[in-house]
Each structure stands twice: as C-alpha cells, then as structure tokens.
Amino acid sequence: MVDVALGLQEEVTSMKWSLQELEKYRESPLKLQETLDLTAVLKARDHTISDVSPVKVQGLITLDQALIIAHLDVQVTLTLPSTRSLVPVALPLAFSVDEIYTRQLTDLDEHTTAETVIYLEQDVLDLDQVLTDNILLQIPSKILTPAEAANEQEMPHGNDWQVISEADYQAQQAAKANQVDPRFAKLKGLLKSDDDQN
Structure with missing residues (x-):
C-alpha cells in the first residue's frame, strides 16, 4: 500500500489474493508496489540468515484467459555469514520473477513448451511463498566480505593447516x-x- 500524499510506504504483512479477488483485474493489470516483512519466514527456512531488510516488490499481475501472469522486481538485503570466515556480510539482492499460474490444466499446450506453468492447488495466489522461494534461490554458494573478495585479508590458518x-x-x-x-x-x-x- 502506498501513501502518495506523504510519500510513505507502509509495510504489508502479506501478498495473497483469492482468484475471485483477482478477477476484477481481468481488464487492467494489478500494479504492485509493496514492502514486505519476510524476516521470520526466511530465517525459519535458512538458519544461516541473521537479518533481512524489508523486501521491496514492484510488478504487475495480469489475467489472460485461465492464466495468471506475474512479473515482479524484488530488492532485499540479507545478512549471512561469510563462507570463509563466518563474519556477517550484508548481501544485497535485486532480481526479477516471471511466473505463470493456473487453476485449470486444460488448454496449456501453447505455454508448456516455452514456459513452466504452475498449477495452483487452492484458489489462492500466495506471492509470499513465491518471493521466499526465489529469495532463497538467489543466495550464492560463496559469500565473502569485501576485504575477502579483494584478497586483502589473510586466509584462515592454524598449526599445520591453512585455507x-x-x-x-x-x-x-x-x-x-x-x-x-x-x-x-x-x-x-x-x-x-x-x-x-x-
């Protein structure tokens, strides 16, 4: 939700819509500009995450026959341990999510070859789950502090061993x-x- 007069953006707790609610956006797309707090959900799914900034989401949800098409631009900063020294590292992420959903499995041939169509088991589009999954997929396997990335910092070592x-x-x-x-x-x-x- 956006308060245009004050230029403030309040934090939304959830981005879920019933398919019936989305029907009113069949003629013109649902425009999104939201800020979410997914800290608890992300920390529960990945215990190495120590902090999560508010998740900023902009995008569109459009309806095309039996399909729901979502295009989302996501920005978030996660705090994770360095994979080398375990020092906390702020990891900014900015990425796009493009997904197609349906409640009906018929007449999907034109979309199944080029794109994956996700079947909705319930009559609800839950973008919280989509965002959580995609944020976790964006975490790289190698996370370094700026000093470690620049090779300025000495590698960890001890008696008879070194990285x-x-x-x-x-x-x-x-x-x-x-x-x-x-x-x-x-x-x-x-x-x-x-x-x-x-």
Whole structure:
C-alpha cells in the first residue's frame, strides 16, 4: 500500500489474493508496489540468515484467459555469514520473477513448451511463498566480505593447516607435477648409464 500524499510506504504483512479477488483485474493489470516483512519466514527456512531488510516488490499481475501472469522486481538485503570466515556480510539482492499460474490444466499446450506453468492447488495466489522461494534461490554458494573478495585479508590458518585459494591450489599442483621425486631421480640416472653402456 502506498501513501502518495506523504510519500510513505507502509509495510504489508502479506501478498495473497483469492482468484475471485483477482478477477476484477481481468481488464487492467494489478500494479504492485509493496514492502514486505519476510524476516521470520526466511530465517525459519535458512538458519544461516541473521537479518533481512524489508523486501521491496514492484510488478504487475495480469489475467489472460485461465492464466495468471506475474512479473515482479524484488530488492532485499540479507545478512549471512561469510563462507570463509563466518563474519556477517550484508548481501544485497535485486532480481526479477516471471511466473505463470493456473487453476485449470486444460488448454496449456501453447505455454508448456516455452514456459513452466504452475498449477495452483487452492484458489489462492500466495506471492509470499513465491518471493521466499526465489529469495532463497538467489543466495550464492560463496559469500565473502569485501576485504575477502579483494584478497586483502589473510586466509584462515592454524598449526599445520591453512585455507588457500583455488588459484594457489592449482599452482601448487602444477609445481608438484613438474617436480621429480628424488628417489626416482637416482633411478633415472641408472637408466641413462645403462643406455650409454649398450
């Protein structure tokens, strides 16, 4: 909900509509500009998330025959631990969600080849669930602090162990491949002397 006169945007608790409610938007699309609090839901689904900013959603929901088409632009900042040092990292996410929903499984042939059509089991379109799923899918497997990403920070290490970058590991493996084992170096010398004698 938007208060245009004051320029304030209040936080919405839910983005759910019955299909009957959506019918009034058959002629013109439902325009969305909402701010949601999905903190509890996201933290419950991913325990590594320590904080979630309000989720800003802009988009359209249009009805086309038996189809409900949603286009959403989403912005949120998650606080997650660094995958290297476990230091909290603010991870801003901005992405789009384009999905098609239906309550009827007939006459979908034209859409099933190019796009996935999601069947609604109930007569409710729940965008909270859609947003939660898509936010969790956007979390990368590697999260680093700015210093870690710039390689300015020393890698974690301890007695007889250290974390090394993938590039350092590959360089070590290449050096090992070129290095000859001293035990076999003596054998190589024996083979040369045998060839010289023959």
